[in-house]
Amino acid sequence: MKAIVWTKYGGPEVLKYGVFEKPTPKSGEVLIKIHASSVTAGDCRLRAFKVPLGFWLPTRLVFGLVKPRKAISGMDLSGVVESTGSEVTLFEKGDEVYGTTGIRLGANAEYICLPESAALVKKPGNISHEQAAATIFGGLAAIYFLRDRACLHRGQKFLINGASGAVGTASIQLANYLGAEVTAVCSTSSIELVRSLGATKVIDYTKEECTKNRETYDVILDAVGNLSLSKCKQSLTMRGKLILINAGLWTNLSSVAKSNLVCGVAGESKEALIFLRERIEASDIRGIVDRVYSLERTAEAHRYVDGGHKKGNVVIAINDSQKLN
Numbered sequence: 001m002k003a004i005v006w007t008k009y010g011g012p013e014v015l016k017y018g019v020f021e022k023p024t025p026k027s028g029e030v031l032i033k034i035h036a037s038s039v040t041a042g043d044c045r046l047r048a049f050k051v052p053l054g055f056w057l058p059t060r061l062v063f064g065l066v067k068p069r070k071a072i073s074g075m076d077l078s079g080v081v082e083s084t085g086s087e088v089t090l091f092e093k094g095d096e097v098y099g100t101t102g103i104r105l106g107a108n109a110e111y112i113c114l115p116e117s118a119a120l121v122k123k124p125g126n127i128s129h130e131q132a133a134a135t136i137f138g139g140l141a142a143i144y145f146l147r148d149r150a151c152l153h154r155g156q157k158f159l160i161n162g163a164s165g166a167v168g169t170a171s172i173q174l175a176n177y178l179g180a181e182v183t184a185v186c187s188t189s190s191i192e193l194v195r196s197l198g199a200t201k202v203i204d205y206t207k208e209e210c211t212k213n214r215e216t217y218d219v220i221l222d223a224v225g226n227l228s229l230s231k232c233k234q235s236l237t238m239r240g241k242l243i244l245i246n247a248g249l250w251t252n253l254s255s256v257a258k259s260n261l262v263c264g265v266a267g268e269s270k271e272a273l274i275f276l277r278e279r280i281e282a283s284d285i286r287g288i289v290d291r292v293y294s295l296e297r298t299a300e301a302h303r304y305v306d307g308g309h310k311k312g313n314v315v316i317a318i319n320d321s322q323k324l325n
């Protein structure tokens with residue numbers, strides 16, 4: 001099978017298109033023919049090994065101290081179950097599935113074997129594999145940080161910085177579903193997009209600083225990592241939550257009270273993927289696809305995502321896909 005291999009950390013050039021043996025599922029595993037994968041800001045961070053301060057060693061211990069432990073890159077995928085191991089009960093041949101490999105990696109490939117217990121569920125029925133792959137990274141982050149950690153709810157005011165990225169576009173839609181009023185921070189070219197996703201107020205960061213207008217919010221999510229903590233503190237309500245998804249260990253020393261801070265790494269679970277599927281099937285959330293690349297052009301996709309200006313998501317189409325950049 002064709003796959004993207006990497007043998008060292010570094011720039012996009014470390015990603016090579018190669019041929020691997022097609023895997024065979026063990027008794028508790030499913031073999032998935034992957035139709036679409038993605039290249040996320042997380043994939044690029046891992047490839048270049050740009051991790052928040054204080055996380056270098058723990059992350060290297062997980063992914064490989066000197067070089068990547070897993071040969072094939074990529075986390076998110078959408079595809080079809082081709083065969084199942086003898087003990088598999090949750091899936092059968094022909095099931096359309098979507099999910100994430102997490103630290104196992106290996107999604108930038110034509111095939112993958114995953115345990116049936118992995119963060120893998122039936123795919124939303126109303127969208128393509130490309131669109132499904134485009135919902136996972138931002139969707140799981142939004143669910144974890146907004147629904148589970150900040151407990152965002154009806155009537156609350158929510159500010160999202162980095163509103164046009166993968167996390168931002170999913171967060172606007174989830175916050176809307178949860179009944180919050182959304183203020184989106186983006187550049188001029190994304191104003192129409194964020195409004196179409198449900199932002200009622202928009203702040204163009206090229207013209208105005210989002211924490212300077214004396215507004216207060218119940219929840220602020222900084223998906224860019226450039227907001228001043230002291231200014232955020234002034235823009236939070238008394239019990240408001242500041243979500244820092246790029247936080248290093250230094251944030252513990254900040255002036256924002258621990259009870260107001262939400263940091264950490266988004267979890268992945270079947271429950272969250274099912275919740276996301278339900279939101280997609282009810283048309284509450286849609287994955288925004290910026291560009292689609294073929295598998296052999298994955299390094300180019302990384303180069304584009306590295307630029308930091310994608311709108312929504314970048315998808316890798318594998319096998320029979322048509323819409324390529």
Ligand SMILES: NC(=O)c1ccc[n+]([C@@H]2O[C@H](COP(=O)([O-])OP(=O)(O)OC[C@H]3O[C@@H](n4cnc5c(N)ncnc54)[C@H](OP(=O)(O)O)[C@@H]3O)[C@@H](O)[C@H]2O)c1
Pocket residue numbers: 040041042045137138141161162163164165166167168185186187188189190205223224226245246264265266267305308309310311312
């Ligand atoms: N902790 C976790 O579990 C977790 C989970 C998911 C993601 N993350 C991290 O969260 C970050 C965001 O992820 P992502 O996938 O959303 O990234 P992304 O899709 O690459 O974000 C790109 C977007 O950011 C916007 N942007 C750039 N500079 C901006 C600024 N100064 N103000 C407002 N918007 C700006 C860009 O808009 P313009 O082009 O218009 O500037 C672009 O649309 C990444 O660093 C990722 O690693 C962490």
